[in-house]
Every structure is written in structure tokens, then in C-alpha cells.
Amino acid sequence: MRGAMLEVPRSVLDERRQLGIDGRDEMWSGVVHMVPPVGGPHQGLNTRFLMVVGPLAEQRGLVPHTETGLFRSDADYRVPDQLYARAEQLSERGVEGAEVVAEVRSPRDETYEKFDFYIALGVREVLVLHPGDRRAELFRLIEDRLLPVSTSGGVAESEVLGIGLSTVEGKLRITWSDGSADI
Known part of the structure; x- marks a missing residue:
């Protein structure tokens, strides 16, 4: 169900915060x-992806985060499922830029509507992960657009993370220079 309120009462926001359901x-x-x-x-795909890709990202000098605010300002931020940032992009309130954002699709979510925001922050790559069919879409920032990365032999290559992504026998296969994992 979609809904819109012209003004969200402070009591609604306070209640969401007290219940701990405002984190996203x-x-x-x-x-x-x-x-x-x-x-x-x-959540299963998000966790397994982080367990595999997090250490690989750290080897490349990136800091992995889950469900952390990605800020343009106090009144303009998103909370992607994962992001991978350089240390200098981190701040007290969250992250002020990212190299890669990963969004795991849910029914009726707003993943693709966030692309302009990610472009404005200079996010170099966006991964869109689909839990149902274990498929990954990879988009790369070229000039001022996030463009889909064409696959080579069915494998989308992330330049930033140094991984390949493909779907093999109903699993998401992640490959890197000296290994692979199926999740």
C-alpha cells in the first residue's frame, strides 16, 4: 500500500523511533x-553478499556498511542496503559519498528512483540484487548517467570491487581473481 501525508505528525516519527522501525x-x-x-x-541475500564482498572490498581500501545513511544534507539522504566507501567519505552522521551502493530489491521499493541521488553524489557503481532469481544488475557512472554494464559471457564486472557477478544454477555467483562463491 502506498500512501502520502502532506505533513507527518511528530508523534508518528517519535513512535517509529521509539519502536526502532525508523532505521531505514x-x-x-x-x-x-x-x-x-x-x-x-x-535479508538473507543482503547478509550473504556482505559476508563475501565485504572482505574483498576492504582489501581494496573500501569500508563496507549496511543500512547506513548516505547523506547529501540533513534533509536529503538515502539508506541503501549496502555501500562501500573510502575512509574519508565517513562522517559522524553516516557517509557523505560512496564508491559503490548495493540495493536488494523488495516488492514496490524505490531502488531505481534513487539513481539521480546517487549520480549527484558521484557514486561510481550501483548494484541491484534480486533475491528471487539471484540476479544482479550493475550500473556504472559514465559522465552524468548510471548506465547498465553489459556482460561478457553472462558476467557483469565491477571495476570498483574487482568482482564478477552472474547467475549460475539459480545462485548468484561472485568471482574474483583467486576465488568464487555461490550465494
Whole structure:
């Protein structure tokens, strides 16, 4: 169900904070987007992807984060499922830029509507992961657009993370220079 409130009462925001269900809420140019909790398949793929890719990203000098605010300002931020940033992009409130963002799709989510925001922050690559069919889409920032990366033999290559992504026998295969994992 989609809904819109012209003004969200402070009591609603306070209640969400007290219940601990506001952690994924986002602010889009001053407009609150209340994001519901994710389901099991979403969280399972998100966790397994982080367990494999997190250490690989760290070897490349990137800091992995999950469900952390990616800020343009206090009134304009998103909370991607994962992001990979340089140490100098980290701040007290969250992250002020990222090299890679990973979004795990949920029904009716706003993943693709966030692309302009990610472009404005100079995010170099966006990964869109699909839990149902274990498929990955990779988009790369070229000039001022996030363009889909064409696959070579069915493998999308992330330049930033140094990994390849493909779907093999219903699993997401992640490959890197000296290994691979199926999740």
C-alpha cells in the first residue's frame, strides 16, 4: 500500500523511533520516505553478499556498511542496503559519498528512483540484487548517467570491487581473481 501525508505528525516519527522501525526511513529533499522492514529472502541475500564482498572490498581500501545513511544534507539522504566507501567519505552522521551502493530489491521499493541521488553524489557503481532469481544488475557512472554494464559471457564486472557477478544454477555467483562463491 502506498500512501502520502502532506505533513507527518511528530508523534508518528517519535513512535517509529521509539519502536526502532525508523532505521531505514529516508529523507528525499525534505520528504520522509518510510521504508518497511525487509523480508527473509531480502535479508538473507543482503547478509550473504556482505559476508563475501565485504572482505574483498576492504582489501581494496573500501569500508563496507549496511543500512547506513548516505547523506547529501540533513534533509536529503538515502539508506541503501549496502555501500562501500573510502575512509574519508565517513562522517559522524553516516557517509557523505560512496564508491559503490548495493540495493536488494523488495516488492514496490524505490531502488531505481534513487539513481539521480546517487549520480549527484558521484557514486561510481550501483548494484541491484534480486533475491528471487539471484540476479544482479550493475550500473556504472559514465559522465552524468548510471548506465547498465553489459556482460561478457553472462558476467557483469565491477571495476570498483574487482568482482564478477552472474547467475549460475539459480545462485548468484561472485568471482574474483583467486576465488568464487555461490550465494
